Amino acid sequence: DGGITQSPKYLFRKEGQNVTLSCEQNLNHDAMYWYRQDPGQGLRLIYYSQIVNDFQKGDIAEGYSVSREKKESFPLTVTSAQKNPTAFYLCASSVVGYGYTFGSGTRLTVV
Amino acid sequence: QQPVQSPQAVILREGEDAVINCSSSKALYSVHWYRQKHGEAPVFLMILLKGGEQKGHEKISASFNEKKQQSSLYLTASQLSYSGTYFCGTDVMGGYQKVTFGTGTKLQVIP
Secondary structure, three states, rough: OOOEEEEEOOOEEEOOOOOOOOOOOOOOOOEEEEEEEEOOEEEEEEEEEEEEEEEEEEOOOOOOOEOEEEEEEEOOOEOOOOOOOOOEEEEEOOOOOOOEEEEOEEEEEEE | OOOEEEOOEEEEOOOOOEEEEEEOOOOOEEEEEEEEEEOOOOOOEEEOOOOOOOOOOEEEEEEEEEEEEEEEEEEEOHHHHHHHEEEEEOOOOOOOOOOOOOOOOEEEOOO
């Protein structure tokens, strides 16, 4: 079945560490996105990519980095510069004129 | 700018109807609607495109007033499975849309 796979489901980060969240899709969608969700809040856009080797900052890109070397993959790195990284991270993909398909999410906690 | 949703929360008995509203201060190309159950990823329900085209489900419908930049989601004859948080998302550009999400409406359906 086609879909988006995010891993790991749970991730714990120590202070000063960089961590990378994986996102893979087999839907053949061109566009991919990373959103962050804090408890009781909506989704805020971190980065998005419309084609391979190109990506744009969203509303809260500071402290995060991405790459898009393959159409299927859009990993997100949470760097030590992100001071409050504890959140639920959602990866999504889309085609023009249709809604997003989301992965099951990664819950990141700072320890 | 984030779209505004109302109400913030609503409790329904099975079989009752509900309306969730979403408004934006910007001219919109499309409006998305998603439902998220606790601890899970959002699931796409419907997209409404500028020009009046609508795609979505049978038992849940929506409208899009382009002049007022408002959308409403209609839930009729609610079922227990309708419980969750509903998010609207707005896109101002079209194409590989960059969606900005509202803060959500928590809906609980009780027997």
